[in-house]
Amino acid sequence: MASIHERVPWHQGEDVMQRTMRVPGQGNPTNPFLTPNGARLIQSSPLLALGTLDDTGRPWTTLLGGEAGFARPLAQSIVGIRTLVDAVYDPVISSLLGRKPQDNPVDPSTKHHAVSALAIALATRDRYKLAGKLVAGDLDQWAKDSDGGQVPPAEAQMYLNKKQIIPAVPDPALLSSTLPLPAEAIHLLAKADLFFITSSYDGSSMSTNHRGGPPGFVRVMQNDRSSTTLVYPEYSGNRLYQTLGNLWVTPKAGIVIPDFDNGNVLYLTGSTDIVIGKDAAALLPRSNLAVKVHVEEVRFVQAGLAFRAQQGAASPYNPPVRFLVTERAGIDPPAVTNQTVHARLIGKEILAPSIGRFRFRVTAADTGRLWAPGQYVALAFDEELGAGYSHMRDDDPLSLNDDLVRTFTVSSPRRGGLPEDEFEITIRSVGKVTHSLFRQNIRAGLEIPIKGFAGTFSIKQPDGEVVPFVAGGIGITPLLAHLPELDLKRTKLFWTINVRDIGLVVDTFDRCPQLVGSTTLYVSGAADAAVRGQELQSRPSLARYGAQVFHRRMEASDIQGERVLSMTWYICAGSQLRQALLSWLSAKNVVYEDFDY
Numbered sequence: 001m002a003s004i005h006e007r008v009p010w011h012q013g014e015d016v017m018q019r020t021m022r023v024p025g026q027g028n029p030t031n032p033f034l035t036p037n038g039a040r041l042i043q044s045s046p047l048l049a050l051g052t053l054d055d056t057g058r059p060w061t062t063l064l065g066g067e068a069g070f071a072r073p074l075a076q077s078i079v080g081i082r083t084l085v086d087a088v089y090d091p092v093i094s095s096l097l098g099r100k101p102q103d104n105p106v107d108p109s110t111k112h113h114a115v116s117a118l119a120i121a122l123a124t125r126d127r128y129k130l131a132g133k134l135v136a137g138d139l140d141q142w143a144k145d146s147d148g149g150q151v152p153p154a155e156a157q158m159y160l161n162k163k164q165i166i167p168a169v170p171d172p173a174l175l176s177s178t179l180p181l182p183a184e185a186i187h188l189l190a191k192a193d194l195f196f197i198t199s200s201y202d203g204s205s206m207s208t209n210h211r212g213g214p215p216g217f218v219r220v221m222q223n224d225r226s227s228t229t230l231v232y233p234e235y236s237g238n239r240l241y242q243t244l245g246n247l248w249v250t251p252k253a254g255i256v257i258p259d260f261d262n263g264n265v266l267y268l269t270g271s272t273d274i275v276i277g278k279d280a281a282a283l284l285p286r287s288n289l290a291v292k293v294h295v296e297e298v299r300f301v302q303a304g305l306a307f308r309a310q311q312g313a314a315s316p317y318n319p320p321v322r323f324l325v326t327e328r329a330g331i332d333p334p335a336v337t338n339q340t341v342h343a344r345l346i347g348k349e350i351l352a353p354s355i356g357r358f359r360f361r362v363t364a365a366d367t368g369r370l371w372a373p374g375q376y377v378a379l380a381f382d383e384e385l386g387a388g389y390s391h392m393r394d395d396d397p398l399s400l401n402d403d404l405v406r407t408f409t410v411s412s413p414r415r416g417g418l419p420e421d422e423f424e425i426t427i428r429s430v431g432k433v434t435h436s437l438f439r440q441n442i443r444a445g446l447e448i449p450i451k452g453f454a455g456t457f458s459i460k461q462p463d464g465e466v467v468p469f470v471a472g473g474i475g476i477t478p479l480l481a482h483l484p485e486l487d488l489k490r491t492k493l494f495w496t497i498n499v500r501d502i503g504l505v506v507d508t509f510d511r512c513p514q515l516v517g518s519t520t521l522y523v524s525g526a527a528d529a530a531v532r533g534q535e536l537q538s539r540p541s542l543a544r545y546g547a548q549v550f551h552r553r554m555e556a557s558d559i560q561g562e563r564v565l566s567m568t569w570y571i572c573a574g575s576q577l578r579q580a581l582l583s584w585l586s587a588k589n590v591v592y593e594d595f596d597y
Helices: 012-020 036-044 091-097 183-191 242-249 278-283 397-401 432-439 473-485 499-511 513-518 529-543 556-560 575-584
Strands: 047-053 059-065 071-075 078-081 114-121 126-137 142-150 163-167 173-176 194-201 205-212 219-223 228-233 252-258 265-276 289-302 307-311 342-352 355-362 376-380 405-409 422-428 447-454 467-472 491-498 519-524 548-550 568-572 589-593
Touching: 012 242, 036 071, 036 114, 036 126, 047 091, 047 194, 047 205, 059 091, 059 194, 059 265, 091 126, 114 194, 126 205, 173 183, 183 219, 183 265, 183 289, 194 242, 205 242, 242 265, 242 289, 252 289, 265 278, 278 289, 342 422, 342 432, 342 499, 355 432, 355 499, 405 422, 405 473, 422 432, 422 473, 467 473, 467 575, 473 491, 473 499, 473 568, 491 499, 491 513, 499 513, 499 519, 499 529, 513 519, 556 575, 568 575, 575 589
Parallel strands: 059 252, 114 205, 467 491, 467 568, 491 519, 519 548, 568 589
Antiparallel strands: 047 059, 047 114, 071 078, 078 142, 114 126, 126 142, 163 307, 173 289, 194 205, 194 252, 219 228, 228 289, 252 265, 265 289, 342 355, 342 447, 355 422, 376 405, 376 447
């Protein structure tokens, strides 16, 4: 039988957030009763995140369960919960039921605690949100009256890494209740890929939800005697903004971060700031929306959870970890100019099957100090490649949180060849943006907004000293930008390259013949039968330059035998080679370009 009920309106905070984020008008999916589908999901979910307010009005969240069936409907919009809990340190349990087992049944005539919950099955990523008030219960058995329930249309289920929940017996011990957070809690944050958050609308209604992402997606902005502040990005979702709407009106949040490996749990409560647009990008690069949590109270409990979990499939929707701008040593936020600046594509040369050089002309009237050797340019491709909002996109899941801003090292020097208003990037075709550049017709007049130029990678050459530089493939680009400023007789280049990319070497030597005598080349990839012919064909072309060439991978002895060249070495390579080089050059001052941002 169909039911008729009045639609629940958006409250002030939800309305403000939706208008701020330019969300088209939409109805509120909240139902004012527990639906049959919701009842089924609650009963089949092995976990339930539960939130409430303490006596001072601060929200807290806990995570209950262990196996399906511990929570189930008892009557229309009445949910009962029977499970093992931490009756001593769990802030939600102590707020709702006190700390005296079997001696303090809640009298519904005197207590009407507002509560909210999220039933969740991590093995299937199913969830169901509900909110209401506690009507009866004690530490043996208790129940909750659900004033309203909802199944949001897959708000953020795509960011959940699957887990198989296993029941366990809690054996709680308080590890810490003071700030700053101890090292063990910081370690938990570094590996956590999921937390649960409770918020309230002016204390009159509540919401408990989850946030998921790659391990470490919650960043520690500050953790010292003065304050503890966490930051997390808000990924693309269903754009209801119910949690953020609550935080806009009542900027307080209660968060629980479970350790699924050992049952440890971090409870915290504090005030929040919503950071939007340019302010979010300046705080957490590549983000359009983020939340700061200023932690006011914490409880870090050992073995406080009644479950453990086995890791399952990772979500394909999770983007890479976004680091705080303050965390990236040597990486500055782009220095955005005060005027609208575009880069017009005016030249393209394909140097190897997947490597090309692209020349741009800057539209700014004054380009004299926009960039320096070793810096990168941040280009915004959203206008060109953006597909607009989509809730889910299974054919390209990572695109949902892709701002289409890309950073490329400027490979052209500031003097010696190009006009003042032009620069070049030398890049590899590895993804959506670079693929589009490789396909671009120069005559189309492509113009890309410039977010700015930044970076502090600078090669210094003191009088009489040698500059050793190790490049991995396309990592030659920072050196190319510095060539006119270096005495190449006192420069030593160790360059490892795949045979498929020999065209980049040939082009570099043709443009700067003086570099040949300073270069030791390591050509790899010949073990692949498909490219063996390419490797053989490359030998005569490399031999005519007279460079020292080894047809193998770079080895530790190649670098360690040259350690006496200088106390300072420069590196631009992928993470695997970079880590090897750092170990080979221990005790040396190593300056490296970091591609991990």
